[in-house]
Amino acid sequence: MGKRREATAFAVGLAAIVVAHWLVMSFYGNPEAPSLPYYTFRTLLRIAATLGLSVAWGLSFGLLASTRRIASIVLIPLVDVLQSVPILGYFPFIILFFISLFHGGEIGVELSAIFLLFTSMAWSIFFGVVGAVKGIPANVAEAARGFGLKGFGYMRHVVLPAIAPALVSGATLAWCDGWFFMIAAEYVVYLGTAYSVPGLGSYLAKAAYVYKDLNLSAMLLALITAMVLYINFLTWHRLMERATGGTYKPILRMGLSGLGKLKLRAAGPRWLRLGNRIHRPKSFILMPKWAKRYTGLERAVAALASFSLALLTIYFAAGRIPSAEAFREAFSDPELLNLPLYIALTLGRLGIAYAISFSIALGMGVLAAENKKFASIFYPIYDVGQAVPILALFPALFLSLSQSLGERLGLEIAAILILILDMIWYMFLNIVGAVKNIPSEVREVGRLFGFKGLKRITHIIVPAILPAIVTGSILSWGTGWNTIIFAEYMPYEAGGPGGRPLALPGLGSYLDRAGYLPPPEGNPIRLLFLLGLMSAIVLAMEGLLWRRLLRKFERYRVEV
Amino acid sequence: MAVIEVKGITKSFQIERSKIKVLEDVSFSVGEEFLCVVGPSGCGKSTLLRIIAGLEGPDSGEVLFRGQPLTAPTPRVTMVFQLFGLLPWKTALENVEVALEAQGIEKGARAEIAKSYLRMVGLEGFENTYPHDLSGGMKQRVGIARALALRPDVLLMDEPFSSLDELTAKALRSLTLEIWADPSLPTNTFIMVSHNVEEAVFMADRVIVMSPRPGRVIGEVRVDIPRPRVRYLRDPMYFKYIDEVVGILERGK
Numbered sequence: 001m002g003k004r005r006e007a008t009a010f011a012v013g014l015a016a017i018v019v020a021h022w023l024v025m026s027f028y029g030n031p032e033a034p035s036l037p038y039y040t041f042r043t044l045l046r047i048a049a050t051l052g053l054s055v056a057w058g059l060s061f062g063l064l065a066s067t068r069r070i071a072s073i074v075l076i077p078l079v080d081v082l083q084s085v086p087i088l089g090y091f092p093f094i095i096l097f098f099i100s101l102f103h104g105g106e107i108g109v110e111l112s113a114i115f116l117l118f119t120s121m122a123w124s125i126f127f128g129v130v131g132a133v134k135g136i137p138a139n140v141a142e143a144a145r146g147f148g149l150k151g152f153g154y155m156r157h158v159v160l161p162a163i164a165p166a167l168v169s170g171a172t173l174a175w176c177d178g179w180f181f182m183i184a185a186e187y188v189v190y191l192g193t194a195y196s197v198p199g200l201g202s203y204l205a206k207a208a209y210v211y212k213d214l215n216l217s218a219m220l221l222a223l224i225t226a227m228v229l230y231i232n233f234l235t236w237h238r239l240m241e242r243a244t245g246g247t248y249k250p251i252l253r254m255g256l257s258g259l260g261k262l263k264l265r266a267a268g269p270r271w272l273r274l275g276n277r278i279h280r281p282k283s284f285i286l287m288p289k290w291a292k293r294y295t296g297l298e299r300a301v302a303a304l305a306s307f308s309l310a311l312l313t314i315y316f317a318a319g320r321i322p323s324a325e326a327f328r329e330a331f332s333d334p335e336l337l338n339l340p341l342y343i344a345l346t347l348g349r350l351g352i353a354y355a356i357s358f359s360i361a362l363g364m365g366v367l368a369a370e371n372k373k374f375a376s377i378f379y380p381i382y383d384v385g386q387a388v389p390i391l392a393l394f395p396a397l398f399l400s401l402s403q404s405l406g407e408r409l410g411l412e413i414a415a416i417l418i419l420i421l422d423m424i425w426y427m428f429l430n431i432v433g434a435v436k437n438i439p440s441e442v443r444e445v446g447r448l449f450g451f452k453g454l455k456r457i458t459h460i461i462v463p464a465i466l467p468a469i470v471t472g473s474i475l476s477w478g479t480g481w482n483t484i485i486f487a488e489y490m491p492y493e494a495g496g497p498g499g500r501p502l503a504l505p506g507l508g509s510y511l512d513r514a515g516y517l518p519p520p521e522g523n524p525i526r527l528l529f530l531l532g533l534m535s536a537i538v539l540a541m542e543g544l545l546w547r548r549l550l551r552k553f554e555r556y557r558v559e560v
Numbered sequence: 561m562a563v564i565e566v567k568g569i570t571k572s573f574q575i576e577r578s579k580i581k582v583l584e585d586v587s588f589s590v591g592e593e594f595l596c597v598v599g600p601s602g603c604g605k606s607t608l609l610r611i612i613a614g615l616e617g618p619d620s621g622e623v624l625f626r627g628q629p630l631t632a633p634t635p636r637v638t639m640v641f642q643l644f645g646l647l648p649w650k651t652a653l654e655n656v657e658v659a660l661e662a663q664g665i666e667k668g669a670r671a672e673i674a675k676s677y678l679r680m681v682g683l684e685g686f687e688n689t690y691p692h693d694l695s696g697g698m699k700q701r702v703g704i705a706r707a708l709a710l711r712p713d714v715l716l717m718d719e720p721f722s723s724l725d726e727l728t729a730k731a732l733r734s735l736t737l738e739i740w741a742d743p744s745l746p747t748n749t750f751i752m753v754s755h756n757v758e759e760a761v762f763m764a765d766r767v768i769v770m771s772p773r774p775g776r777v778i779g780e781v782r783v784d785i786p787r788p789r790v791r792y793l794r795d796p797m798y799f800k801y802i803d804e805v806v807g808i809l810e811r812g813k
Contacts, residue, residue, distance in 0.1 A: 441645035444615050448633045449659040449710075459658060463649035556649040 013230045020223055030216055032203060040227070043186070043199035046110075047178040050117040054174050057122050059167065062129025063159070079126055091116055092515035092527060095190055109195045116185040120482075121174035128170030132163040179228050180422075183392045189491035189501070191518050200224055201392065208395030209491055214403070217396035224392050330525035335510065343537070346488070346506040350480045353419035357476065361427035362462075362469070369435040369461050379432070390421040391486065398490065407502055415487035415504060422483045423476035430472030434465035467553045474546045481538050484508040491516070507534060561626070562589035563749045564612060564637075564714060568621035571607055581774040582607050585621070588768055588777060590714075592748040594740055596760035598805060599770030600813075605753040606642075608775065609718050612751065613639050625714070635663055638707040639716040642723060644699040646691040646706075652678060652698075653687035656706045663710065677705040681735060697728035701735070708739065708747060717752040721759065733763060737788070757809070761801045762789055769805060771812040779808035 025036050065075040095112040102108030136158060144158045186201035187194065187209075196202035200220065207216040368375040397417060402410030438461070446460040488508035491501050501516075503509035511534065514527040571583040582604035599605050610616045612623050614633040623630045625637060638659075646655050656674035665673070678687055681701040691699055700720060707715055717736070721729035740750050754760050760767045761783055769779040783801050785792050792798050 439643070441641045441643050442647065444610070444613075444639075445641070445645040445647065447615055448613060448639055449662040449706075450633060450635065451662050455662065459661075460647070463647065466649070553649075 017223075017227060017230060020226070024219060024223070028216065028219070030207075030211065030213065032206070035198070036203070039198055039200050039203050042197070043182060043201060046114060046186075046197070046199060047117065047175070047182060050114050050121055050178060051171060051175055053114070053118055054122040054125055055167070055171055057118075058125025058129055058170065058174075059163075062126045062163075063133065063155075065126070066130045066133035067159075079123065091184075091188065092190060093524070095188055095195060099195070106197070110197050112188075112195075113185040113197050113199075117178050117181055120177045120181040120185075124174050124177065125167065125170035128166035129163050132166035133159055136162045175231075176228070179224070180391050183394070184486050187491070188516075190516050191522060194491070204392055205395060205491075208399050212399065214396065214399045217399055221392055221396050327525060329520070330523050330529065333520070333523070333526065338505070339507075339510075339533075342505060342507045342510050343533075345504075346484055346508055347537075349416055349419060349488075349506065350477065350484060353416050353423055353480060354473070354476065357420045357424035357427055358469075358473070361424055361431050361472070364428065365431035365435050365465065366457055366461055368432060369438065370457070390418060391483070393421070394418050394487065408504075411490060411502055411504055415484070418487045419480055419483055423480050426475035426479060427469075427472040430468040430475070431465055434468030435461070438464045463556055466556050467550065470546060470549045470553055474542060474550075477541065477546075478538070481534065485511060488512065489516075562591055562624075563626060564630075564751070565589040565624040565627075566608070566612065566621070567624065569608065569611060569618045569623070570620045571604065571611065571616070571618050583611075583618070584774040584776050586770075586775065586777055587621075588780075590749055590751060593765040594737075594750045594763055595752070596764035596767045597751065597753045597770060598755060598757055598760045598767055598809070599775060600772045600809065601755060602773050603770045604773060604775035605755075605770060606718050609639070609716050609751065609753050612714075613637055613716050615639075635659075635710040636712050637714040637716065638710050638712040639718065640700070640703045640707050640720045642719040644691070644696075644703045646699055646702055648691050651688045651690055652683060652694065652702045655691070655702050656709050659706045659710055673709055674705075677709045678702070680708070680739070681705045695728075696724050697732060700724060700732060704732075704736070704739070708745065711746050713746060714749040714751065715747050717750065719753055719755065722754070722756070729759075733759065734790075737763060741787075757802055757805045761785075761798065761805060762793070767801075767805055769808040769812065778812040779805075781805050781808070 021037050021040065025034050061075060061079070064071045065079070091112070094115055095109070098108040098112040098115070099105075100108075102111070140158060140162075144154055149157060182199065183201035183205055186199045187196045187205035189195070196206070200223075204217060204220045204224070207213050207220055364378060368378050394414060398410055398414040401414050404410075405413065442460065442464060446456050451459055484506070485508045488504045488506045489501060489512035490503070501513075503513060507530065511527060511530040513521050514523050514530055516522065566586060566588050569583050569586040570581070572579050572581045574580075582602075586604075586608060597605050597608065607616065611618050612630070614623075614630050614637070617631065625634070630637065647658065650658060653671065653674050656677055657670045660670045660673055675687060678684065678701075681704050683698060683701050683705065686694065686698065691702070694702065703720070720736075721732055724732065736750070739745060739747070752760075752763065761781075764783055767781045767783060768777055769781070770776065771778045781801060781804050785795075785797055785801070789798070
């Protein structure tokens with residue numbers, strides 16, 4: 001795209017957003033409408049700040065985990081557990097912790113919102129960095145070592161160029177995740193009190209839950225979507241182009257293409273000069289010093305200790321010192337008998353959503369692999385689609401469905417729809433990446449030996465993308481477990497002001513009620529127990545099902 | 561009669577916004593012989609081979625197979641790939657069977673045929689091994705068995721030994737020549753693309769030399785060394801042919 005057209009697009013987009021703001025501000029009869037620009041500003045600032053935090057964390061911990069063996073032994077499993085455990089469930093503790101720390105002040109709510117956003121944004125960057133560093137070809141690493149490039153020089157000339165594309169794509173994902181979770185982070189009803197920070201997400205939540213205004217919700221949703229698209233278009237696409245040399249390549253291969261683009265060959269002579277100057281390995285600035293001084297065992301212990309300390313702090317912040325009495329109280333709830341049913345219902349919802357998003361993603365992926373014309377239409381749609389903050393759709397979706405279907409059925413369908421829309425992008429991302437990544441020789445073999453139609457799909461395309469399907473499944477179930485906590489429970493006052501929040505029977509809503517409602521329904525010990533239970537289910541599924549499949553399909557990975 | 565005729569092939573690729581011409585008016589014909597095409601990297605040799613295989617269409621010109629235009633892949637012209645092109649999710653045997661399955665050969669017969677071709681390339685006992693656990697040389701043996709199992713008239717080889725170590729490559733070159741000479745096989749036309757002049761002179765009846773991009777035919781050398789040529793590897797005749805091909809390559813720069 002020419003500079004001029006880009007500038008025009010920039011100006012027109014900005015003008016459209018400003019006009020939209022002005023229209024809502026001046027003509028929509030809602031008491032909060034005039035604050036809309038301020039809300040936009042706050043949300044932008046919040047997500048940007050969290051993105052900065054996530055990049056700093058992901059980069060430093062990712063580098064640490066990928067370059068230090070011991071750190072990788074501790075960190076990678078730890079982050080793996082953290083990202084597969086539904087973080088949204090910890091939110092009651094987090095919000096209570098920050099609120100009591102700042103005596104109910106706005107800073108406390110703000111910090112807890114940022115913390116929640118962080119837990120939804122940081123993982124993709126971390127794993128992107130780890131993957132890219134591990135993906136540096138051995139010959140490049142050896143060549144660098146051969147030129148005497150060590151420590152900081154190695155980081156600067158080999159590692160950083162290699163991770164740049166992964167960092168950009170990880171940050172893109174994080175940015176989208178941020179918009180996705182913003183609505184959950186900005187508006188929380190805890191023990192009957194609504195805690196919200198000024199922002200688009202909280203305004204949208206209020207429009208649906210407090211004002212029950214479908215027009216306003218739909219308008220805000222459209223505005224948020226337009227803004228996300230606009231910002232993505234402006235920043236990420238250009239960054240992505242810069243990082244991958246103008247071609248859109250699947251993330252798996254980006255590490256390699258990035259190396260060439262950032263002029264590795266031209267860097268050779270510079271390496272030599274640097275190599276003469278650098279005699280001792282220098283520590284990389286971003287690497288925390290403590291991680292270098294400790295021995296491996298100490299570091300493992302430190303990580304474990306800090307983890308349990310954090311849990312303990314949260315626990316004490318919840319104001320309960322565990323006593324036998326408290327435990328008896330926590331487990332005396334007659335609803336606990338329904339737990340197997342709740343688990344089955346929640347698994348059922350996730351299963352339905354997974355099956356649907358899996359079939360759609362696979363169908364689209366295969367079509368894109370088989371048909372260039374379809375791919376050229378589908379890829380841009382896919383690019384746009386993954387930028388839409390779907391969780392923000394939830395209130396509007398629920399409001400419109402509940403008007404025709406009733407509140408309960410409306411929530412049921414809205415929850416499954418949200419789960420599908422949430423899970424499908426991870427499947428897409430992996431399947432589409434893998435489809436684009438099928439080596440040309442494998443495609444040619446299929447054509448040369450006359451595979452057509454279904455045979456070609458079952459013999460060539462599907463096996464080639466199986467590992468990606470498993471990875472996508474792990475990710476989409478991970479995000480699904482997180483989202484279901486949000487989707488089974490509405491901080492909406494059913495039947496008018498002061499009504500009980502609407503909840504679907506399920507593990508997610510049971511957990512929400514234990515976290516957000518006043519006692520006896522709310523109970524921190526029961527909340528911890530349910531969270532542990534949910535995490536155990538997530539980890540069991542991963543260990544018993546996904547890891548096994550991943551190992552099985554590992555040999556399917558096409559070596560290029 | 562020529563088995564394959566390449567007539568005035570021109571091909572360009574669109575890369576980002578610039579059009580890159582890789583082949584320009586390439587013509588030659590091949591009979592029942594071993595033909596090598598040599599040229600510098602990027603001269604379009606592999607593209608040429610893919611056009612002959614029917615995997616890609618030329619911008620202009622055509623490929624005739626026994627007088628008929630060849631526009632789509634056919635089992636009578638098969639290919640051996642530089643990076644083997646094996647399906648990692650299938651065992652050695654299944655990789656050969658897959659080619660037969662696509663031709664509609666029934667299940668029972670498939671395994672027998674596939675086994676016999678794996679035996680021919682010296683892979684007896686490795687039928688149930690996945691490519692992941694095979695060495696590079698063994699992978700290429702599977703690739704050759706797969707291509708031969710269709711009993712093609714023409715075997716195309718795209719730098720088949722360039723990703724192997726020299727000893728393995730040597731063994732596979734001999735194997736390829738044995739297969740070419742095998743009277744029980746219908747495959748008597750071999751077209752091999754290579755950038756290794758020694759290899760080309762060692763194997764080919766005729767060497768076609770191509771210029772740097774855009775690739776054009778700039779020379780042709782008929783190699784009249786008696787076979788088996790292993791006996792002549794120290795012979796001045798062998799080096800004379802090498803020098804001749806290298807000379808054409810140098811002039812074409």
